[in-house]
Amino acid sequence: MAALPTSSPSASAAAPLDPVRVAVIGTGSISRRHVAGYRDAGAEVVAICDSHEAALERRGREWDVPRRYLDYHAMFQDGGFDAVSIAAPTAVHHPATLAAAAAGVHVLVEKPIALSLALADEMIAACREAGVVLQVNHQLRSGGPARKAKELLDAGAIGRVTYVRLRQAHDWAGLGVRPSFRTRASAGGGTLLDNGCHLMDLARFFGGRVEDVYARTATLQYDVELEDTAVVSLRFEDGALGTVETAWTATGWEQGFWVYGTEGALECTNRFGPEVLRHSYRASPGTTWGETDVATYDFAGAGPHSRHVTAFLAAVRGEGPVACSGEDGREAVRLVLAAYESAAQARALSLRDGYAAGTS
Numbered sequence: 364m365a366a367l368p369t370s371s372p373s374a375s376a377a378a379p380l381d382p383v384r385v386a387v388i389g390t391g392s393i394s395r396r397h398v399a400g401y402r403d404a405g406a407e408v409v410a411i412c413d414s415h416e417a418a419l420e421r422r423g424r425e426w427d428v429p430r431r432y433l434d435y436h437a438m439f440q441d442g443g444f445d446a447v448s449i450a451a452p453t454a455v456h457h458p459a460t461l462a463a464a465a466a467g468v469h470v471l472v473e474k475p476i477a478l479s480l481a482l483a484d485e486m487i488a489a490c491r492e493a494g495v496v497l498q499v500n501h502q503l504r505s506g507g508p509a510r511k512a513k514e515l516l517d518a519g520a521i522g523r524v525t526y527v528r529l530r531q532a533h534d535w536a537g538l539g540v541r542p543s544f545r546t547r548a549s550a551g552g553g554t555l556l557d558n559g560c561h562l563m564d565l566a567r568f569f570g571g572r573v574e575d576v577y578a579r580t581a582t583l584q585y586d587v588e589l590e591d592t593a594v595v596s597l598r599f600e601d602g603a604l605g606t607v608e609t610a611w612t613a614t615g616w617e618q619g620f621w622v623y624g625t626e627g628a629l630e631c632t633n634r635f636g637p638e639v640l641r642h643s644y645r646a647s648p649g650t651t652w653g654e655t656d657v658a659t660y661d662f663a664g665a666g667p668h669s670r671h672v673t674a675f676l677a678a679v680r681g682e683g684p685v686a687c688s689g690e691d692g693r694e695a696v697r698l699v700l701a702a703y704e705s706a707a708q709a710r711a712l713s714l715r716d717g718y719a720a721g722t723s
């Protein structure tokens with residue numbers, strides 16, 4: 364499998380104090396994972412910002428954070444923190460990252476990194492020039508199952524990878540699509556961008572460079588301008604195949620990966636209880652078609668968000684690599700945008716030769 368790009372912003376901002384002081388922009392659903400991760404890792408949440416006053420006050424009380432802002436520019440002006448989580452809608456990621464870089468503040472930005480590749484490029488350049496860390500919150504690659512699977516793949520435990528299947532799907536808990544995810548202006552895309560960018564990141568994590576995509580998208584359940592169901596066929600550089608399945612038309616919350624190779628399989632799903640990684644292989648010839656040797660791994664302890672936040676803090680302190688760089692986040696978006704273009708043109712789209720969305 365081809366190696367993943369390793370480029371990451373070089374952090375040259377002054378070493379932060381311990382505990383690292385952080386701020387959070389956007390106090391909606393996913394911000395809770397950031398705050399929990401920071402607190403688990405011993406960082407101090409010193410300021411929060413949300414443009415919705417009632418939400419801001421509610422979270423401020425819940426999290427016991429007295430410094431509360433309706434405008435992140437004012438928060439950066441007052442300063443007093445080393446790092447910021449940007450957990451506001453995707454349209455806010457770019458301007459808030461630029462403001463953070465200008466203030467010399469390290470950035471953990473939610474996925475997808477930005478609404479376009481050009482905006483992602485500006486974010487990457489701004490953070491690099493400011494010497495601050497830019498980490499994208501594709502937390503699945505930091506989770507126990509994905510890390511263990513990657514370790515097994517790198518050790519050749521399933522031979523040569525032939526097929527990677529990735530699924531993330533849910534039903535909005537039966538409550539309908541949350542407002543900030545309903546419009547192209549706010550979210551940039553439907554389930555394929557929302558869930559699919561995570562899976563494109565995992566596809567690269569497991570399978571290396573993706574060479575072409577062939578996608579179908581549909582809006583089957585909700586009255587929204589974006590797709591609620593999508594499937595993408597992938598071809599990796601070394602010839603292996605893959606599928607990315609995303610949906611807001613599932614029942615409950617589904618997440619899983621299945622990686623198949625010439626000498627085994629790695630399977631992980633949340634559908635039937637806590638996530639367990641199952642490694643099937645044949646060390647004992649003569650068993651039946653259905654019966655294989657199996658090793659299982661379970662993963663108590665910190666979940667992917669906490670591990671990803673911990674990695675971010677280590678990168679901020681200069682004690683570890685950036686777990687998912689701005690370039691990684693950009694590549695996930697590039698693959699999704701290519702998939703949208705493929706669906707619109709009803710044909711496979713090659714990503715060779717530096718494909719940039721909208722230019723084929």
Ligand SMILES: NC(=O)c1ccc[n+]([C@@H]2O[C@H](COP(=O)([O-])OP(=O)(O)OC[C@H]3O[C@@H](n4cnc5c(N)ncnc54)[C@H](O)[C@@H]3O)[C@@H](O)[C@H]2O)c1
Binds near residue numbers: 390392412452455541
């Ligand atoms: N990593 C993951 O698994 C994951 C999961 C869910 C969402 N996300 C991403 O996180 C981001 C937020 O999603 P969410 O589900 O928390 O959305 P949400 O709608 O629950 O929360 C967004 C919050 O941001 C606030 N906000 C909007 N504009 C703002 C601004 N200019 N300044 C400050 N606050 C602003 C809103 O008032 C709201 O409270 C999105 O980019 C989404 O794609 C990532």
